[in-house]
Amino acid sequence: xxxxxxxxxxxxxxxxxxxxxxxxxxxxxxxxxxxxxxxxxxxxxxxxxxxxxxxxxxxxxxxxxxxxxxxxxxxxxxxxxxxxxxxxxxxxxxxxxxxxxxxxxxxxxxxxxxxxxxxxx
Amino acid sequence: xxxxxxxxxxxxxxxxxxxxxxxxxxxxxxxxxxxxxxxxxxxxxxxxxxxxxxxxxxxxxxxxxxxxxxxxxxxxxxxxxxxxxxxxxxxxxxxxxxxxxxxxxxx
Numbered sequence: 001x002x003x004x005x006x007x008x009x010x011x012x013x014x015x016x017x018x019x020x021x022x023x024x025x026x027x028x029x030x031x032x033x034x035x036x037x038x039x040x041x042x043x044x045x046x047x048x049x050x051x052x053x054x055x056x057x058x059x060x061x062x063x064x065x066x067x068x069x070x071x072x073x074x075x076x077x078x079x080x081x082x083x084x085x086x087x088x089x090x091x092x093x094x095x096x097x098x099x100x101x102x103x104x105x106x107x108x109x110x111x112x113x114x115x116x117x118x119x120x121x
Numbered sequence: 122x123x124x125x126x127x128x129x130x131x132x133x134x135x136x137x138x139x140x141x142x143x144x145x146x147x148x149x150x151x152x153x154x155x156x157x158x159x160x161x162x163x164x165x166x167x168x169x170x171x172x173x174x175x176x177x178x179x180x181x182x183x184x185x186x187x188x189x190x191x192x193x194x195x196x197x198x199x200x201x202x203x204x205x206x207x208x209x210x211x212x213x214x215x216x217x218x219x220x221x222x223x224x225x226x227x228x
Contacts, residue, residue: 109177113164
């Protein structure tokens with residue numbers, strides 16, 4: 001069974017940093033691209049970052065470019081998102097999502113349950 | 122960035138009736154179009170990819186159509202478990218963007 005389990009969310013002050021992790025199981029991890037998608041409470045979905053199967057290609061939404069860094073460790077079946085210079089508008093549920101293929105820009109066939117990040121004084 | 126626009130924002134439908142949801146892209150996304158269902162407190166679930174291919178385990182009452190910039194998700198006969206929010210998404214290039222969602226509610 002494919003599982004994606006996010007962790008690392010919590011309350012952080014504006015300007016602070018947080019590192020999210022996504023532990024994957026039930027599939028051959030380095031056969032798939034991965035992304036982070038967030039959802040502010042009561043709002044829609046926003047793709048914020050993606051990475052291909054070997055980490056050689058990564059992309060970001062303009063809203064997080066220069067502040068967030070995506071990475072993966074294929075030996076540990078793990079995806080990470082380092083979030084710096086956090087703002088109130090970064091408050092959201094953050095989902096880890098598996099792409100349908102190794103490359104970039106794919107639909108997402110499996111999602112984690114999400115981890116909540118709250119940015120507040 | 123490709124902008125995805127969904128209509129209507131809310132659709133009121135009686136159980137057993139057909140629901141038709143629309144999604145428009147600001148430029149052609151070819152066939153790189155997916156639909157997701159999200160229920161309260163849950164993660165999104167992939168319904169359709171490649172405009173019209175149902176994901177694993179998705180019932181046949183869900184169908185997708187369209188091309189280029191205009192797409193439709195049809196639910197042929199709404200069941201109680203289908204009342205949810207539906208999002209379209211293009212995955213042509215980064216950033217992959219989502220529509221703002223259509224809420225399907227019980228009439």
